[in-house]
Amino acid sequence: MLQTFTAxxxxxxxxxxxxxxxGPQPVGTIGERLRLYQPQVSKHLRVLRDAGLVDVHPRAQQRLYALRSEPLRDLDAWLEHFRSLWDERLSNLERYLVEMQLAESERQPAIAPMTPRPTKRRREKPG
Amino acid sequence: MLQTFTAxxxxxxxxxxxxxxxGPQPVGTIGERLRLYQPQVSKHLRVLRDAGLVDVHPRAQQRLYALRSEPLRDLDAWLEHFRSLWDERLSNLERYLVEMQLAESERQPAIAPMTPRPTKRRREKPG
DNA sequence: CTCGTATATACACGTGGGGGTATATACCTG
DNA sequence: CAGGTATATACCCCCACGTGTATATACGAG
Known part of the structure; x- marks a missing residue:
């Protein structure tokens, strides 16, 4: 995930x-269209490849680079964790929990001694 | 979009x-949980704020930082452009177009004279 | 084999940005 | 007001990384 964002x-x-x-493109074409030096294109493609975002299809001396869906699907799945922020289809329960947590934070008396609260229940989400 | 990825x-x-x-958290709590120096947290939160990913709710001396949905929704929308890579619900027409473009690239005779553009075929130094 | 093409890699260079420290600012309490 | 707390900012250091140049590697044609 981090690697995807970094790429x-x-x-x-x-x-x-x-x-x-x-659609898939050879290195030279990419360089032409984006006005980049060829080594830049190769190096950027290397990073994208390491991140799994593209794969290569050798074609004589050419290398056709094509998008891979996996990291983008992972990104889509990662976003799923945040959809409750705007998705109305989410259960009211989830929204209620978020509200509770916000209220809990605000309930702290502002100059609280930052109590470590050793046995306070956590709200770790399973999974 | 780029700003979101960068953040x-x-x-x-x-x-x-x-x-x-x-849920929303004050700076100090974030620093504690992630074992970060307070200035780091503030600076990272500044970047996230500039990217629109969080907003602040002052609470006495504290600052409660909360997620904002907008950039994540934009990210979701951006991904929409790539869903055809894995989403079966897409029309066969779209898939066909992608195939056509792949075929077009591969149709180039490997050692083609690389002259599809009579005007300009040598790129200039950028910047 | 040689030659031209297409791409990858090596290298030096310069900058952006994150880490860490010190200090400034704002707020509450007494 | 003073003093403590919570956070933001300024400053410096350093390294990862992108840029640009030169060179290496791979492949097909002849």
Whole structure:
């Protein structure tokens, strides 16, 4: 997940990924369209490949790079954990729990001695 | 979008975001749980705030930081562009178009003269 | 084999950004 | 007001990483 974010956090890599949305492309074409030096393209593709975001299809001396769905699906799954923030379909129970936690935080008397509360129940989500 | 990825590409920031999933937290608590120096937490929260991923609720001297849904929803929308990579519900037409583009790339005769553009075929130095 | 093409890798360079420390600012209490 | 708390900011250090250049590797044609 972190690796996915790291890979996509670079402007040119993000552009490459979005370019590959139109289909597999050889390195040279990517460089032309994005106005990048060839070594840059190769190195960025290496990072994307290590992150699993693309894979290679050798074609003579060319290398066709194509998007891989797995990391994007993982990203989609990761987002699932946060959908309760905006998704109305979520149960009222979940929303209630979030509200409770916010209230609990605010209930702290502002200058509380930061009690370690050794036996306080945690709310770790199973899974 | 890039800003969102950049914000989430840092390990501690990602941890903060995932921690805030359990509800709003003051800076001190975040630092305790993640074992970070307080200035680090403040600076990371600043980045997350600039990216719109969190907002602040002052509470006396404390600052309660809470997740904001907007960037995550944007991320979800951005992923929508790539769902055709794995989502079977997509029309066969879209899949067909992708296949066509792949075929088009591969149709190039491997040692093609690389001259599809008569105007400009040599890229200039960027910047 | 040689030659041209397509891509990957090695290397030096410069900068951005995170870590760590000290200090500033804001707030509450007494 | 003073003093303590909670957080933000300034500053410096350092290293990872992106850029740009040169070179290596792989492949097909002849």
């Amino acid at each position: 996509l956090a670079e402007p040119n890599r993000l552009r490459i990924v979005e370019l590959l949305r139109a | 989430l590409a840092e390990p501690n920031r990602l941890r903060i975001v995932e921690l805030l999933r359990a």
